[in-house]
Amino acid sequence: MIPYFFKKATILFVGINPHYGSFERSIPFSNNKLFWYLLARAGLIQENEADLREDSKLKKMYMERFNRMYHLGFVNIVDRPTRVVTELEKGEEESGRTRLVQIIKTYKPPVVCFIGKITYQKFTGNKKVSFGWQKDMNHSKVYVMHFPLHGKASVRVEELKMVAREAQLFE
Template identity: 40%
Template sequence: MKQVPDIIAANLKILFIGFNPGTRSAETGHHFAGYSNKFWKLLAAAALTPYQFKPEEDGKLLAFGLGITNIVPRPSRTAAEITKAEYQAGRIILQEKLLLYKPQVACFAGVGVYREFTKQARVTCGWQAASVVSGVADFVVPSPSGLTRILFAEQLTYYQELKEYVA
């Protein structure tokens, strides 16, 4: 499976961070491409994008001050396939990206993503008390995966909170 390139630039409003690309994303070369993934719908519903982008439009995010990266670049069917060594290397690389690009907000797409990045046992959605990189606010949203049991309306409240913060 091929890797999916980061959508990233300096001084973004929000850099979204996932576990790693799924198989559909690897097939298409675009982020959050799984058929049941709600990421693009959530961005549009929160007015972070002017309409619901298709995954193949992920490059347009930069024009709105948004970007995407992953803690681990290797695609897999599930995050359970990611090794400890991949997480360890990914933590270092992600911290370097945050230091280099300095987004206003590092938004982790799932509590598990933030847990793996920080090694904190207890993580909840929303603003985190302390950020890993000085000057970059850490925010956690529920995973947009179709497997998530959290209702869309509840997920949306977090994206709306993000929108208010960067507006």
């Protein structure tokens, strides 16, 4: 099970569900660590990429610094791990949607960043979703970023920098 951190998050990252490897390690996006490298390249975390490659160091950073020091949060809509998102059953996101709405209402993160269109589609139930800024939700800005595994890393780094500026993580 992946522990979620969302209290005092300036940016709350929302994933769809974990891959088996990430679930077993109890670290989001640890099966393919590109998400973590992108956070470092965008300046949201000050961590050495070599350290992020090592599961033990990545887990220590996630458990001890991700939320407390960097003021970032993470939650998946669906807790059940799958190899691919198409293995999710229709309606499986319902309880996670309710939980996420409650987290946003209660903790009021300045920015909620959905990782990938599919994540936001599952959350909203709307198939027509574009990347970028969406309608605010309970005073939180909402952004849909490109999924970190496909395409140019530079696009994702720029997206993360823009999200950080909006959340006022950078001066």
